[in-house]
Amino acid sequence: MDLALLSALNAERAARRACVLVTDLGGGGQWLVREEELAREPWVSRPLSAALHEALRSGKSGSIESEGRALFLSVQAPPVKLVVTGAVHISQALVSMARELTLDMTVIDPRTAFASPERFPSVRLIAEWPGEALKQVPLDRYTAFVALTHDPKIDDPALEAALRSTCFYVGALGSRKTHAKRVERLVEAGFSFDQIARIRAPIGLNIGAVSPAEIALSIVGEIVSTLRADRLAGRARTGS
Amino acid sequence: MISTDSDILCMAETWVREGRGVALATVTETWGSAPRPVGSNLVIDADGNFLGSVSGGCVEGAVVSEAIDVIADGNARTLEFGVADETAWRVGLSCGGRIKVYVERIA
Incomplete structure (x- = not known):
């Protein structure tokens, strides 16, 4: 060559x-x-x-x-990106898993007490509101977006941007009750139920995860299964 | 399949710019249970340093030694590996799969 x-x-x-x-x-x-x-x-x-x-x-x-x-x-194809809102405990556990899976990870959180380099020494960290932060990390079809703050002020604007983008995965942390309220807010913001249905919630594969690391594992498992959906469908067809 | 071999191809470019002889090996076909999918890359330099993989470690040794010849003569070639076969390659895929690997020089 x-x-x-x-x-x-x-x-x-x-x-x-x-x-x-x-x-x-x-x-x-x-x-x-x-x-x-x-x-x-x-x-x-x-x-x-x-x-x-x-x-x-x-x-x-x-x-x-x-x-x-x-x-x-x-x-x-470009390297797969993982964009997370929330510099929280689960995000810390996601860092090492993302590195092993060569996911190019970015953590967004305007709360500087959470988004500190001490807590996230080896990952791209943007201590800004999503509106500003997403200008630096545009969401494209090779991007997985995950909302983890539990705070609608931070998660919602990023989720709305993710739903308007071609992200291959959109997931949001929260119970069914929390998600039901989120759906109401998104409907009010003008999103259709079809659009909102793209959000994986409750987030992650159902592996009975309890600890932050287990929840992180269930999330990356779900991201990989979405990324390899074609392959999974092929397996189901051939039974192999 | 979305490739995650980007670092390997960037490293290949870096190696060539450093003046090293470099070859790229690519899995072009698989049959049966092959450990790495079509498109997987292995990058090799003239000293036998390598990055990436074309199998689960079963045939890399043979690919590396062929790659050193490719770096020397510049002629791309396709290698084929099957079930472990002492006489043919002295390496093979114990999983029972078969793979084709295209090896080319980068210059």
């Missing part, structure tokens, strides 16, 4: 844009297709475009045959 091509690929990832590295396995070259280029069809023969669209949609790399050539499509 040409170094310039690898550089271009890494630049796309750093800018959080998806792309596909196409390799002719028979030695016929290698090139990069950016998602926005693909949207501006037709730039290449149609059968390949269809395969590229499908690869980007599913996020799955794979080998294909196109016009007698064996091609490998390597889908390069």
Whole structure:
């Protein structure tokens, strides 16, 4: 591979844009297709475009045959981000799990007593209100958003931003009663029940979690199962 | 599958810019129970240092030694690994799966 091509690929990832590295396995070259280029069809023969669209949609790399050539499509999606409101005990437990799962984590909390570097030494910490903080960490479709403060003043504006975004996961801590009140507020703010239904609440897989670390585990478990939903559906179909 | 191999590809770029000979190995096909999905990457330098994985540690040794040849001659090649086979590769996938790995030089 040409170094310039690898550089271009890494630049796309750093800018959080998806792309596909196409390799002719028979030695016929290698090139990069950016998602926005693909949207501006037709730039290449149609059968390949269809395969590229499908690869980007599913996020799955794979080998294909196109016009007698064996091609490998390597889908390069941006690193998955985890954005959390609430510099709370559960968030502290999430830090090490996120690192192990290579989730790029950010903690937002305007309460400086909570959002202190002593409590969160090794993670991006923004001690601002969500409106300001989210300008620095835009929510995109490779982002999981988790609301953990229990305080509607902090959680609600961030949740509203998450519901307006393409985040693949939106979760909010709180009992069914707390969530019912949250739903009322969101309806009042103009969100439909369909939109609100995106929120995972009560948050996390049901593993009977009690401690902050256990709750953090149930949340990351739910994030991973959402991220790999295609794979899970495939397993259910094949029974494997 | 959303890749989490970004750090590996960034490191590959860094290694090349440092003047090291570098090869990239990519899983291009799997059959049966393969430990790492299609698209997984292993980055290797001319001294045999490596990052990432293309299997659960079963065939990395063989990929690294092939990669050192690829770095030397610049010719990309596809390697195939199956169930442990003493005569063919002296390494294999004890899980019973088969994988194809494409190895190319980055320069």
